[in-house]
Amino acid sequence: MLLAIDCGNTNTVFAIWDGDTFLATWRTSTEWQRTADQYYVWLTTLMRLQNVDVSIDAVIISSTVPRVVFNLRVLADRYFNCRPLVVGKPDCALPVPPRVDIGTQVGPDRLVNTAGAYHRHGGNLIVVDFGTATTFDVVETDGAYVGGVIAPGVNLSLEALHNAAAALPHVDITKPQSVVGTNTVACMQSGVFWGYIGLVREICARIKAERGSDMSVIATGGLAALFQQTETLFDAFEDDLTMHGLTVIHRHNKEIA
Numbered sequence: 580m581l582l583a584i585d586c587g588n589t590n591t592v593f594a595i596w597d598g599d600t601f602l603a604t605w606r607t608s609t610e611w612q613r614t615a616d617q618y619y620v621w622l623t624t625l626m627r628l629q630n631v632d633v634s635i636d637a638v639i640i641s642s643t644v645p646r647v648v649f650n651l652r653v654l655a656d657r658y659f660n661c662r663p664l665v666v667g668k669p670d671c672a673l674p675v676p677p678r679v680d681i682g683t684q685v686g687p688d689r690l691v692n693t694a695g696a697y698h699r700h701g702g703n704l705i706v707v708d709f710g711t712a713t714t715f716d717v718v719e720t721d722g723a724y725v726g727g728v729i730a731p732g733v734n735l736s737l738e739a740l741h742n743a744a745a746a747l748p749h750v751d752i753t754k755p756q757s758v759v760g761t762n763t764v765a766c767m768q769s770g771v772f773w774g775y776i777g778l779v780r781e782i783c784a785r786i787k788a789e790r791g792s793d794m795s796v797i798a799t800g801g802l803a804a805l806f807q808q809t810e811t812l813f814d815a816f817e818d819d820l821t822m823h824g825l826t827v828i829h830r831h832n833k834e835i836a
């Protein structure tokens with residue numbers, strides 16, 4: 580049984596893959612200080628609660644936070660007796676290598692999203708991932724990651740306003756009733772919500788124009804649904820895209836081993 584771990588700058592998601600389906604998915608906040616023992620207690624408690632009675636014999640990790648990888652490696656080694664595949668490391672092969680400037684360390688989450696989206700949709704795609712940052716990944720017709728865009732995340736944008744301006748409160752994102760806000764919170768929500776709709780639409784349109792091609796736009800990350808319910812920005816929304824990509828990369832490495 581495969582344990583797939585997707586560690587973002589805000590949250591870390593664990594999922595158990597039986598080769599066919601995900602038996603369970605669990606989320607915890609990302610904290611680099613968390614030890615292998617702590618992960619193991621947390622994970623086995625949840626497995627027991629949900630009657631997931633399986634033995635894990637393989638682990639794959641994608642982490643945008645380099646420091647957490649050490650303890651996740653220890654988790655795999657000490658408790659599951661295996662050497663984990665770590666996306667972005669030389670011993671983890673990708674189905675199609677990225678084509679970017681020499682020396683660029685592409686975020687592993689973007690390489691994983693590329694693999695997952697190409698497996699499901701074929702090439703010529705834009706993958707939009709709403710995480711701590713919002714990333715746009717351009718997937719070539721042959722499945723290669725060839726670059727993209729990094730924009731400040733939705734919650735990061737709201738937090739930045741709160742942190743920088745004494746009179747602006749902490750606000751959660753939601754779809755505002757109108758564009759013109761009649762109170763401070765509504766004004767902030769309007770700025771980020773409608774600003775983001777514009778950001779996504781403009782960036783996708785410019786990528787398509789620059790490449791002279793009508794590409795499919797695939798969205799992932801919890802917040803994508805909020806934007807899609809207002810405007811048709813995406814051709815598909817897939818919450819499990821990153822996890823799916825991890826299973827694709829794991830299978831690829833098994834096949835070439």
Ligand SMILES: Nc1ncnc2c1ncn2[C@@H]1O[C@H](COP(=O)(O)OP(=O)(O)O)[C@@H](O)[C@H]1O
Nearest residue numbers: 587588589590591709710711712734800801802
């Ligand atoms: N369904 C959702 N509704 C509202 N906020 C969400 C949802 N899913 C994620 N978030 C928020 O979006 C931000 C990014 O979270 P996440 O996608 O886990 O980022 P990362 O992958 O970078 O760790 C966080 O602030 C998180 O709390």
Ligand SMILES: CC(C)(COP(=O)(O)O)[C@@H](O)C(=O)NCCC(=O)O
Nearest residue numbers: 587588643684685686688710711712
């Ligand atoms: C852009 C990111 C911070 C997004 O991370 P996330 O929002 O998933 O935590 C991550 O993909 C990253 O650290 N990238 C490295 C630079 C690059 O991809 O070019």
Ligand SMILES: [K+]
Nearest residue numbers: 708710712714
């Ligand atoms: K992201």
